[in-house]
Every structure is written in C-alpha cells, then in structure tokens.
Amino acid sequence: MITSTIIIFILFLLAFGGFVAYDLATAKRRKEVYRVKSSATAYLMLLPSVALAFLFILLPILYSLGYAFTDYYLLEPNKINFTFLDNFKDLFREIAEKGMLYNAIKNTATFVIGVVPLQIMLALLLALFVNRPGFGSKIFKVCFFAPVVISLSITAFLWEQILASGEGGLLNSMLSVFGIPPHDWLRDPKTAMPCIILLSAWQGCGYQMLIFLSGLSNIRNDLYEAASLDGANRWHKFWLVTWPGLRSTFVYILITVFIGACRILTQPMLMTGYMSHTVTLSYYMYNSGYTERLVGESSAVALLMTIFIGGITLIQRRAFREK
Amino acid sequence: MDKKLMDMPNFRPNKTPVKKTVGEIVYHVIGIVLSLIFVLPILYMLATSTKGEVAYAESIGTINMFLPDFASSAVAFENYKSVLLDYDIWKYALNSFIYAAVVIVLNILINGLAGYAMAKLTFPGKRLLSFMIIFLIVVPVETSIIPLYSIVKVMLGLKQQMTVIGVILPAAISIFNIFLFMQFFQNIPKEYEEAARMDGASTLGVFFKVIMPLSKPILATVAVFCFIGVWNDYLWPAMILPSADDGSWPLLPIQTALITIKSIESITTGEIMASLVITSIPIFVIYVAAQKYIVQGFGTSGLKM
Numbered sequence: 001m002i003t004s005t006i007i008i009f010i011l012f013l014l015a016f017g018g019f020v021a022y023d024l025a026t027a028k029r030r031k032e033v034y035r036v037k038s039s040a041t042a043y044l045m046l047l048p049s050v051a052l053a054f055l056f057i058l059l060p061i062l063y064s065l066g067y068a069f070t071d072y073y074l075l076e077p078n079k080i081n082f083t084f085l086d087n088f089k090d091l092f093r094e095i096a097e098k099g100m101l102y103n104a105i106k107n108t109a110t111f112v113i114g115v116v117p118l119q120i121m122l123a124l125l126l127a128l129f130v131n132r133p134g135f136g137s138k139i140f141k142v143c144f145f146a147p148v149v150i151s152l153s154i155t156a157f158l159w160e161q162i163l164a165s166g167e168g169g170l171l172n173s174m175l176s177v178f179g180i181p182p183h184d185w186l187r188d189p190k191t192a193m194p195c196i197i198l199l200s201a202w203q204g205c206g207y208q209m210l211i212f213l214s215g216l217s218n219i220r221n222d223l224y225e226a227a228s229l230d231g232a233n234r235w236h237k238f239w240l241v242t243w244p245g246l247r248s249t250f251v252y253i254l255i256t257v258f259i260g261a262c263r264i265l266t267q268p269m270l271m272t273g274y275m276s277h278t279v280t281l282s283y284y285m286y287n288s289g290y291t292e293r294l295v296g297e298s299s300a301v302a303l304l305m306t307i308f309i310g311g312i313t314l315i316q317r318r319a320f321r322e323k
Numbered sequence: 324m325d326k327k328l329m330d331m332p333n334f335r336p337n338k339t340p341v342k343k344t345v346g347e348i349v350y351h352v353i354g355i356v357l358s359l360i361f362v363l364p365i366l367y368m369l370a371t372s373t374k375g376e377v378a379y380a381e382s383i384g385t386i387n388m389f390l391p392d393f394a395s396s397a398v399a400f401e402n403y404k405s406v407l408l409d410y411d412i413w414k415y416a417l418n419s420f421i422y423a424a425v426v427i428v429l430n431i432l433i434n435g436l437a438g439y440a441m442a443k444l445t446f447p448g449k450r451l452l453s454f455m456i457i458f459l460i461v462v463p464v465e466t467s468i469i470p471l472y473s474i475v476k477v478m479l480g481l482k483q484q485m486t487v488i489g490v491i492l493p494a495a496i497s498i499f500n501i502f503l504f505m506q507f508f509q510n511i512p513k514e515y516e517e518a519a520r521m522d523g524a525s526t527l528g529v530f531f532k533v534i535m536p537l538s539k540p541i542l543a544t545v546a547v548f549c550f551i552g553v554w555n556d557y558l559w560p561a562m563i564l565p566s567a568d569d570g571s572w573p574l575l576p577i578q579t580a581l582i583t584i585k586s587i588e589s590i591t592t593g594e595i596m597a598s599l600v601i602t603s604i605p606i607f608v609i610y611v612a613a614q615k616y617i618v619q620g621f622g623t624s625g626l627k628m
Contacts (some may be wrong), residue, residue, distance in 0.1 A: 001477050016448055023447035032445060039446035041526045046452070049437035052496035057459055059474060060467030067470070074469070129354070136351050142611055143358035149606050150364050151555045151578060154599055158364045161383060170388060206361070214621035259461065289469050302467070310461045 008062060012054060067299035074293035087300035101301070103276045104284040107193060107268075111280060112261045114197040119257055120250075122201055123208035128242075130209070131216050141213075145206035152203070156270035159199050160186070189277035196267050196278060203267075204260070208253050215249030216242070251320040255313055262309045281305055363389065368603070372596035373399035379592050402597040410590070412598050414573075415580035420605070422490060422576055423553040427546045429495035434545070435538075438504025439530050443516070456505075459498045472562055487574060489563045494553060500545050507541040507620070508534060543613040544620030554606055557582055577602050 027034055068087060072080045094101040126144050130137040147155055162170045165184035172182040185191050223241045232240065265282035272278045274287055281301065289298025359366075366389040371379055373391040375398045382388050392398070406412050440446070441453060471493065479485040511534065519533045535542070557578035564574050572583060581598055584590055 001473065005474075016451065019451040020447040023450065027447070034445060034447055038444055038526070042440040042444040042446040042449075045436040045440040045444075045527075045530075048433045049496060049501060050452075052433065052492065053459070053498065055474065055478075056471060056493040056496055057467075057498065060470040061459075061462055063470035063473075064467040126357075129357075136354055140354040140358050142614065143361050145610065145614075146362050146365055149551060149610055150368075150603060151599070153557075153578070153582070154368060155364045158367050161388070164383075170383075170385070173385060202361070210618055211621050214618045217618065295469055298469070306462050310458075313461050 005059065008059065009054070012058070064299045064302050067295050068303045069300075070296045072295040072299075074289075074295050083296070087297050088304075090297065091300055091304070100276060100279060101284060104279045104281045107277070107279060108262065108264065108281045110193050111197060111200075111264055112258065114194070115200050115261050115264075116254070116257050118197065119201040119205050119261075120208060120253055122205040123253070124212055124246075126205060126209040127212035127216060131213060141209075144209055147203045148206045152266050153270060155199070155203055156267065159195075160271055163195055186272050186278075187275075192272060192275075192278050196264075196271065199271075200261075200264065200267055204257075208257065211253055212246065212249060215246045219245035247320075251316075254320070255316055258316065259309060259313065262305070365603075368596050368599050372402055372593055372600050374402075374593045376591050376593070398593065399597075402591070402593045403601070406594050406598045406601065410584055410588070410594075410598070412577070412580075412601060415575055415577045416602060416605075418574060418580075419554055419576040419578075419602075422487075422494075423550045425491050426494045426553050427549045429491070430497060430500060430549050431542060431545055433495055434497055434500040435504050435535070435542075436530065437501045439508050439534060441501065441505045442508035444526070456498055456502055460502060468559075468562075475563060486563050486565065490560055490574075490576070493559070494549075494556075497549075503541060503545065503620075504538075507538060511537055540616045540619035542620075543616035547609055547613045547617060550609055551606055554578070554602075 023032075024034065069082060069084055070080050071083045071086070091101060095105065096102075130141045130144070163185040164170075164172070165187065166172065166182050169182070169185070171185065176182065183191065185195050219242065223245070224237060227237050227241055263282050264280050265286060268275075268278040268280055268283055269286070274283065274291075279287075282305075285298050285301045285305070288294045288301065370382075370387075370389050370391045373393075373396070374382065375392075375395065378392045378395065378398070382390075382392075441449065441456070475489045475493065479489050515533050515537065516529050519529045524532060553576070555578055556576070560576050560579045561582070564572070564579070572580060575583065581595070581602070585595060
C-alpha cells in the first residue's frame, strides 16, 4: 500500500507539473500573466488542502476505482487478484436476473424522482412563508430547520414508532378513529418507499429553505415595486420577479439535492434494514463492502454510481447554464 | 414595524386594518401547525425523557408520545441524574467539543487559504484545480470509505493516541467548503486588498487582516456545519476509535458513545432520550445564534455551480 501510494503521488505530481507547463506555454495566447512570487504564495496556501485532499479524498477514490477490477476480499488482503471485468459481469447478471441490485437501482430511482421535486418545492414554499418581518416568522424559521440539526438516528427512531405496524403505531391508531384498518407502512412494498421519501423531504427541506431565503434576500425590492406599478398581482410577481431571481439558487439546490438523493443510505438502513423493497444503491454498496466484505464488488458498484451521478450532474449543468 | 413592512416585497398598502389582523392570525395559526410538524422529534425527545419504562410503553401509539408525564416528575429528575452521573455523558460531550473546536479551526484555515488562492491569485495549474473541485464535489465520497479506512490505518498504525488524529484530519478537509469560500471571496471588491497592499501588507497579511474580518457570514456558516457534522457523526469514529484495554472508551465522541452505551448497558429509553436532549442543546444554541449569518453566507457567495 505504501509503495503504491508513493507511485500514485509521483504520478499526481507529474500530471500537475504537466498542466503547469501547459498553462505556462499557453500563457501568452490566453493573455495571462503569471508572477513568480504570487504563484509561489498561491502554491503555499494550497499546499495543506491539496495534501489532505490527496490523502483522504483523491487516494481513496483512486483505490476504490482500482479495486473495482479485483476480487479484493477484506479478510484476505494479501490475496488480491486482478479479475478485469468479472465484477461488472456479475453485477449486470444480477441486474438481468432481477436480484438485489436490480431492486437497489429501482428503489434509488424511485427515491430520486420522488424526493427531488418534493423537497425543493417544500423548501421554496417554506422560504416564501417565512420571508417576512416579525417575531413569529423568525420562530417558524428555527422550527422548520430543527429536523436538519437533530441527529438522524433520533428522527428515524421516532418515525419508526409513528409508522409501526398493527395498533401500536401512532398513525394506525389515529386512522382507526376513522375506521381505517391498520397497515404495515414500512413492510408493505407499496408504501415503504413513499414513507421514506416523505420523511427525507421533511427532514432535509429546512436546509434548502435557508438557501432559498438567501436567494430571496438578493432580489432587489424595486423590481417588486415596478411590478406593482404595472398592476401585477402576487401570482404574476412570483413568476415574473421571484422565480427568475431565484434561478441560480434553484440550479444550485437542484444539483446538490440530486447528488444527496442518489447517495441515500441512512434512512432505509435505520428504518427497515436490508430489505428488497427499500434497499438503495449506497446501501447495497455498504452491505457488500462492509457486511459481506467483498470490497471488489462494492467498488464496482461505486464506480458505476459515480459515472451515473457525474453524467446526470453534467447534463443538469449544461441544461441550466446561464446564457 | 410598519417601516419594515414597507420594505417587504409582498406588502400591499391598500388593505384595511381588520383584514390585515385576520390575515396575521391566519398566518400565525398556519405557522404554528407547520412548526409543530417540524418539531415533532424534539417534542417526542423531551416528552420521553421524563418517563419511566412503563409510562413510555403505555404512551407508544397514542398522542401521549409527545406529551410529558407530569405525574412523575421524580422519574424525569432520575433520568437526567443517572445519565449525567452514571454514564459520564459529559465526558463524551467534552470529547466532541474538543474534536469540533479543532476541526472548525483547521477547516477554516486550510480550506479558507485554498479558497482565497483559487479566488484571488493567478498561478499556473489553476484550471486543473478548479476542475478537480467540481469533480470531487460530484463523486460520492461514501463509496471510498473502506480504502479511506485502510489508508488511515496504515498511516497511523492505529495506536490509541494517534487515532484521534484519524478522527480530526479527514474532517479538516472539505472540498465543498473550499468551493463556498472561493465563491464568497470572489465577491469581495478588489479595493479592500489594494488598500492594504499600499500599506505594505503581504498576501498572507491581506488574508488574515482584511479578508477574514470581512468574511464573518461564511466563517459562521462553515463553523456551524462543521460543528453539526462532528457532533452528529458516529459511523467514522466507531470504525477507527478502538476501546481501551480495560474496556472503557475514553476517546469516543458523544453520538458514538451513546450508541455503544445503548448496545452494551441496560439503559432505559427515558435515559437515552434524556441524554439526547442534553446533547442536542449545544447544536441548537449554536444554530440559533449563527442563523442570521448563515443566510448571509449563502446569499453573498452567489452559489453558481
């Protein structure tokens, strides 16, 4: 491991050196002036973060990329064989046979499609709701943010009891007042994922609400005044002033919520455990890498996931780039 | 108050006072109902922390889940007392505070310096680094937790005292925070720096004496999220912090300690909730205090992906 780390480090330095040389060579054409002293200061300022990012972020990613093509088993770290595409063949076979991985992909897709619009819409509505002066709205703002701050283990524990099966669950006992029979919310494949989507949106939207609020505070008031003079009602003002003004905030939130949603792991892990109707890609990866200790296979899933998330993020950035 | 209302975008001056009062009441009723939905876990936590095992079991599935048990205030007192005295919660809370303080300082220094270099200085290789920043934000880091574990293990040899560094160092680097700092610094007008340069300040001098004091909103944002991250993290410390030879866990941060205690000792639900209440207080205080700055921090940084 130490030798391979040193080799990767040398390669990294060479690659960076190559880019530096390229930048220097093309400096004249790009009309860029590099000064020795200012460049040296910049490198010095970047040194701690580049060193830590190399060790704790880039290196693990590169290793995981490499493991994807091996049969690395965590309990036998000395017997790693290069197996080329075997892991990927296994994964695609599992997808074709509609095994656990197929479910993981399906559930992750369901989750992303459900939670991204819901969470963003909730966040925007809450932001519009508290975006006014007064003591009450300040308190509401703190309350809406509360689930973000509270540890996920507490909220998962609470929701587990609200949604518990039989008469014991709070939701079931409330519904029984209206004569609706009890339902096993988290074990029924039809309702489990919607429940997890709802509680994730509820749990996370306070954070995006804050970001929307800061976006709202950047919209100039005279735009609203001008719209009022033109006789615009609230609805017009929202679509003509607020929404365009929130554009870059919205793109930012869309991309970050999307990436976060693709990585969903903790909620199903704490609420239902490893079950076919709630397993997600991250959970599958965690399970094969950490519980079954098949690091090779787990890394192959990670690689596929990275390509997928990266691809969609690039498409989103292209689609929403300001013209 | 009225002056302030005039400044708000949706203010409509042509409303009668009666209509306005009704509107205010409706607004606050809706707000209170919504707030209740969002503070449910807090109510549940507070209510359960006052109950003994029997009262708790009886409350499950009823609305009493969210109501404190006033009949037995002695039990509530017992819960909090036993958590603080028998389980040494304060010791683990202190650990978490120390980890959080060190992580916040390192995180701001390391990522702030990088963000400044990326935002304000020109140097060859900058385009590669800005591409790397976006790339590393997109790549899911969770996928590489096992290689990260091996790297930290090899690097530190997993010696008892050294593992503390393994908790702190990986948390000190955050590509996302570099990105936030970068965006914030880009919007600080050049004139501030140029004035300081005229007085003979170095680049580092400008960073510490001019840029840092102007960046309170983003510093507060990064500090709060560092604190919440360290305070709520349990997976990573549980992976790398070993227990001492006598079976105690002197280095564990609070959340990891709570989960370990829960799995080993016979602790009641009321006691667990009492400990969670105690450990949630610092986060809440810090968040409420810094809330104003967080909104500013996001706002002025422009946030362009």
